[in-house]
Amino acid sequence: MLFTGDLRLHDHPPLRAALGGGRQVVPLFVRDGAIEAAGFAVSNRRAFLADCLRDLDEGLRRRGGRLVVRSGDVVRETCAVAAQAGADEVHMSGEHTRHARRREDRLRAALEADGRRLYVHDGVVTAVEPGTLTPAGSDHFAVFTPYYRRWTGHRLREPLTAPRRVPVPGTVTSEPLPARADVDGTSPALAPGGETEGRRRLAAWLRDGVDAYEGRQDDLAGDATSRLSPHLHFGTVSATEAVHRARCHGGPGAEAFVRQLCWRDFHRQVLAARPAAAVRDYRTRHDHWRTERTAAADIEAWRRGLTGYPVVDAAMRQLAHEGWMHNRGRLLTASFLAKTLYVDWRVGARHFLDLLVDGDIANNQLNWQWVAGTGTDSRPNRVLNPVVQGRRYDPDGAYVRRWVPELAGVEGPAVHEPWKLPHTRRARHDYPDPVVDLAEALARFRRARERD
Secondary structure: OEOOOOOOOOOOOOHHHHHHOOOOOEEEEEEEHHHHHHHOOHHHHHHHHHHHHHHHHHHHHHOOOOEEEEEOOHHHHHHHHHHHHOOOEEEEOOOOHHHHHHHHHHHHHHHHHHEEEEEOOOOOOOOOOOOOOOOOOOOOOOOOOHHHHHHHHHOOOOOOOEEEEEEEEHHHHHOOOOOOHOOOOOOOOOOOOOOHHHHHHHHHHHHHHHHHHHHHOOOOOOOOOOOHHHHHHHOOHHHHHHHHHHHHHHHHHHHHHHHHHHHHHHHHHHHHHOOOOOOOOOOOOOOOOEEOOOOHHHHHHHHHHOOHHHHHHHHHHHHHOOOOOOOHHHHHHHHHHHHOEEEOOOHHHHHHHHHHOOOHHHHHHHHHHHHHHOOOOOOOOOOOOOOHHHHHHHHOOOHHHOOHHHHHOOHHHHHOOHOOOHHHHHOOOOOOOOOHHHHHHHHHHHHHHOOO
């Protein structure tokens, strides 16, 4: 059983299939050298992964087994373990990034050359597998709402319980498990990982949080979202089980939460059909972005949370401190970089992937494209005004004051426009002036998109 983005024991069809008939199984995780070489294995995700692997190993040991960890080329290591164990079959979950597809093809060919079979199980990483739902005349949905209607009517499989026993042969060797403590450069308040924590968080969310979600999902200061995205990314929580449990709970809040889970599947089916969208415009607007050299000072101010627009800076500082950011913050910080500063969305997407513990190629890249107007948004030229957004989603300024302590003494909504404070009060706060005038930035964007 080759684990990838499915680091759990509950609701795990490939693991169940591998155990069929009371067989012994080698639960294997390979620390993929290609991911590290591509720079994707950043500190926050490596630390969270270490938590996940340790928790998975503990869960297996309670069931009479253990986790085998190897490092390097996934195909080479998987074939070596299969040979060492005398395994006839390898089971794994299907994934749909370009890297995952190539890895699967290589693994299948290598195993077949050794007289072994690869079984790939769909509907494990997502609730609805990419390609299952398609509109007439196309291989994927390019607009969310019709996809959501079809997705809502699609019958999901029933979640599986965790196996009671996982017998593992004692002959297969493993590397030591990685430890969070061995990872340098993590965000100070990085959340813990692992299936135990993920299931605890899901249960607490359905018990105490989801009922208010419909009305509070954009409340920046209230922090009223599930924070399950890292667990969905690493597969410590099953998307299918989350949908089932939310629907059983019922109510408008649960329905709004399920809609967000659908967005995750939507982006994955777009990327599965158009893998180049990870690096290229899904729908080009023929932008001539400011270069990283000419916009260097503005980009650095954005990264450090020093743009002079408090709600943008608050969100960027939350990202640095937690390795996570509220979804509304993601939207407004992305809009600010791509449209207000008119910087290529790929610059921002790369910075997010450098820090986000839930850094997911499909969600990250396609959400950035949605905001930049090069993706699936039906209003590609909308611009989110950071002052308006701050007043709407942080009306009392509590979120800003939490993350921008320089403005802690500014009361109420005035915190969103500190440049308008009287000069004597303004001088007390060590906070920069805005890097750009919003009206001028909007005019520049409209000229660039030929909207004037």
